[in-house]
Amino acid sequence: MNEELPKLIDEANAIADDAQKSFGQLNAQQLNWRPSANQWSVAQCLEHLIVINSTYFPILEGIERDRYKPSIQQRLPLLPRFFAWMVLKAVSPETKSKFKTAGHVAPSSSTIADDILAKFKAHQQELIRHMKMTEKLDLGNIIITSPVASFATYSMLNAFKIAVTHEHRHLLQAKRVTETAGFPS
Numbered sequence: 001m002n003e004e005l006p007k008l009i010d011e012a013n014a015i016a017d018d019a020q021k022s023f024g025q026l027n028a029q030q031l032n033w034r035p036s037a038n039q040w041s042v043a044q045c046l047e048h049l050i051v052i053n054s055t056y057f058p059i060l061e062g063i064e065r066d067r068y069k070p071s072i073q074q075r076l077p078l079l080p081r082f083f084a085w086m087v088l089k090a091v092s093p094e095t096k097s098k099f100k101t102a103g104h105v106a107p108s109s110s111t112i113a114d115d116i117l118a119k120f121k122a123h124q125q126e127l128i129r130h131m132k133m134t135e136k137l138d139l140g141n142i143i144i145t146s147p148v149a150s151f152a153t154y155s156m157l158n159a160f161k162i163a164v165t166h167e168h169r170h171l172l173q174a175k176r177v178t179e180t181a182g183f184p185s
Helices: 005-023 028-032 042-054 057-064 079-091 116-133 156-178
Strands: 143-145 153-155
Touching: 005 042, 005 116, 005 156, 028 042, 042 116, 042 156, 057 116, 057 156, 079 153, 079 156, 143 156, 153 156
Parallel strands: none
Antiparallel strands: 143 153
16 A cells, blocks of 8 residues: 555665764764854754654654544545645755745754754654554545645645655755855864
């Protein structure tokens, strides 16, 4: 039913491991260093992923407890595929365009504690737990409303794909920060 889910779970685990390997040795100054005022630090990239993915958790908890009732908008047949395609394209690491982050999922503009990697790892385990809790459900036919853009609907399976793809994008962004001239040694 959800043949793609084990691959997504493996990717989510690999992302947590990669983040630890890539940024685990960085100190608070390095984690919070920003190439410019309008660019994010490594810590902000990780915090953003925690914040945005966490917006799915209440939806997932409703689905897991069989309390999820789709709205009329969520039952429209063609829109979910279109929105999933659009969002996946937008969050893909290959997409060069930058998008304005919605305020409720933006990272902190102040210094982020150096335990951000531990928080990110714990967050990834929570995301994976939700994936595993829903693996027996027909995730392709459970349509949700995006917690970021209330006009967009897509399947829960596509929501997991969006989350993992988005994580790849911001992990690459964070790696580029550490490769920028002026990064503190």
